[in-house]
Every structure is written in C-alpha cells, then in structure tokens.
Amino acid sequence: MEEEKTTSTEEEKLKDAVSHLLEEPWILRQEKPALYQLIREREKVIRTFFYEKTGLSLLIHPSFIKLEKLPVTPESWMGIEEFQRTRDYAKFAVMMAFLEGKMIDQQFLLSELCEEIEAMWPGEAVPDWTKYEERKGLVRVVQYAVSQGIIQVVDGDTGAFSFNQEEDVLYEGARIS
Numbered sequence: 001m002e003e004e005k006t007t008s009t010e011e012e013k014l015k016d017a018v019s020h021l022l023e024e025p026w027i028l029r030q031e032k033p034a035l036y037q038l039i040r041e042r043e044k045v046i047r048t049f050f051y052e053k054t055g056l057s058l059l060i061h062p063s064f065i066k067l068e069k070l071p072v073t074p075e076s077w078m079g080i081e082e083f084q085r086t087r088d089y090a091k092f093a094v095m096m097a098f099l100e101g102k103m104i105d106q107q108f109l110l111s112e113l114c115e116e117i118e119a120m121w122p123g124e125a126v127p128d129w130t131k132y133e134e135r136k137g138l139v140r141v142v143q144y145a146v147s148q149g150i151i152q153v154v155d156g157d158t159g160a161f162s163f164n165q166e167e168d169v170l171y172e173g174a175r176i177s
Helices: 002-023 033-041 043-053 086-100 110-120 132-147 158-162
Strands: 057-060 064-068 107-109 151-155 170-173
Touching (some): 002 033, 002 043, 002 064, 033 064, 043 057, 086 110, 107 110, 110 132, 110 170, 132 151
Antiparallel strands (some): 151 170
C-alpha cells in the first residue's frame, strides 16, 4: 500500500513537470527553483519520454530548462505577436547571438547592441538606425526580450530610442540568456 502511494505521488510529479515543460517556454531556476529541481531530479526519465514519444529535446542549462518545441511545419499563428516584420525576427536572432557572448549579469548599452546587429546582420540590407521604422523594430525586439526575462533594463527608456537614435539604454543580460 505504501509503495502504491509513492508510485502515485511520483507519477503526479512527473505529470506536473511534463505539463509545465509543454506549457511554458522555459523554466527559470531563479523564478521556480522547486520546479527546476523537480525536473533535474527526473531528467533522464523526462528526456527519454519526450525523445521517444515526440522527438522533442530537453535542454538543461544551469539557469533554465527548456523543451525544444520546433514544429515540422510552421503555421502563421506560431509567431511572436509583438513582432510585425520579418526583420524583427532577424534582429531578435542577432540579439540572442550577441547575448551568447555575454556573461550572466554583464551590462551592455543599446548602442553596442546596434553596432553588433550591423556587424552580424545576415544579408546586405543592414539596418539604418536613422530610419524610424528600423529603430521601432528594435524597440519591439528589446521590449519583448525584457518581457520574457532575457534581458533587464538597468537605466534608461527603450521606447525613447524610437524617436531619437542618440538615446542610449543600459541593459543587463538575465540568467536565461
């Protein structure tokens, strides 16, 4: 009887972990330490389950856990609502590559990010920061990154960059980047 309760409790914990992994883009260790630990303790079972049943990969990082949910065929509803142009996605991808080279909690300026985007831009139509639409696109990307906990604003107003390319903002890479 006692063994049956333990098994039932273990199954509930596994179901809870699987449910969170399916519903959330990532599990931040800092925000949900108990859930992070629950998944880490059952990592092998969860990883095997997702790989064998769905083909999805479980990514475990010291700061977060993420289930890589890449669709075979992308659908129009799968995009990021805040992004309005394909260039927004490109800016986001370049920003993420820029953040990979940063240490956790390392600070950087918006002007540094702009320079890095120009240097790493895929293709010839490099963003022209003198154009309002390019700046507004970067503001959408940065505000999305802040809302997702990827970066944090330390000082300044990101929105002000839309109206003036000389505006600078200080950011800090969060634990997820």
